Amino acid sequence: MNENAGKPYRARLGFAALMATVALAVGAKTATGPGERPVALAVTPATAGASQQPATTGDPAPAPATAPTSASGDGNSTSASGDAGSSGSNSSGSSSSGPGSAGSPSGSGPSGTATAQTVTGDAVSTRYGSVQVQVVLSGKTITDVVALRLPDRERRDIEINNWAVPILRQEVLDAQSARIDTVSGASYTSYGYAQSVQSALDRAGA
């Protein structure tokens, strides 16, 4: 129930900043009706009680749909939309292990040591589609965030994702390096991305 409380400071920093971010991938705040408000939580920190177990609580992607890095310009235009599925994967480049180990941390114990581990977050449903990321940790420090799945229902989503995801990723990393507790910015948030990062951190037992 309370595994979240043991989260390492630096990882929490990254998440706090991420939640604050401006960024937008999928979710501008232009909800226009009850049916379009963000719903369908796959996970919330309060309910991620199974954080120490290696099995996923969400539905794992059988294969990475997308894996944009900060250098990707147009590589993730063929991601699976909404449901688990595979298509058009793009090499991740910055994650040495590659986004293949959906669902289980490489070291599932409650580690505090400086070993590297790659943990896949839950696939989080948003009204734009599913978002799933993988977090690479070195000890308690996030060293990379790889997007496994992003919405692509419309061309607009693809454009936004190509622009936003590298930024979201960089924000997680920068938030650690700059020792920033939180970020103020124009009111956009990437809800699904942040949720998936959080679930990965929970799962890492970090």
Place this chain on the structure above:
Amino acid sequence: MPSRPGRVHAEPVMGTVVSIDIRRLPDAAELGPSELDTAIAAAVAVLHRADEDFSTFLPGSWVSRLRRGEIGLDDCPDHVREVYRTADACRERTGGSFDPAWRVDGTLDPTGLVKGWAADAASRALTDAGAPDHCVNAAGDLLVRGASGTGRPWRVGIADPFERARLVAVVEGTDLAVATSGVSERGGHVVDPRTGTPASALASVTIVGADLTLADAYATAALAAGHAAPALLADLARQGWAWLTVDATGRLARSAGFPGQVAATASAPSNGIIPPDMHPSERLSSALTRSTPTAAGPG
């Protein structure tokens, strides 16, 4: 058992996500896991209550009933009237040009105000529940209270409106409200109520003060004020608010009392529009310079 530094919770509410970050300082021995749960629950309840009371989506909300003319403001409970009083204060401060409780189309919609108000209320709930050291961040508009760690203030990054993985400033403090309004990748989303056109002279406005409801409202008002923004900001500075602006060309300006480090410039592209393929390349470490208190605001 490892130390428990606190708790981070993200709550989807009000059409966005509000994050609550409680720090548990070593001397707060009484703040155990169950107390943290209770504090989070209290704050979350406040947020949802605000959502329900002020939602324009829920037909039974106070705001919806006001919009349909079924009730008047006098029929509403205190906290609803308080939000509208805040709107009045903002309208008066802006010389009548900006009322955050109304849409350009003439319909009543205090949504923009409610987010800050709800975060203020959630913060009070956390303090009342025994968690005085916390941050409540409502999708970029935030409050910090107490300390982020032993003897350590909170450090709040201000996002570069043109390159969001970059920061244009870092504000430090122990009890601050920080609100930023800005144009987005979708183009100007704040409209000058006098012209009906997107306000674009400034790319972002950050207001720092004690109260998030007003800080948020003033940040939006200043962004919408166009040519009147410098006068409004000067007035706010006289009232004790600190501010930081980024104009459409990336130039920064700030109030004399702005409590933090400020970068020399934002990374505005020459045409003032964010290209969709832009990706972060600059790092905070090279962007920040220690600010000098003599830097002037916009004239």
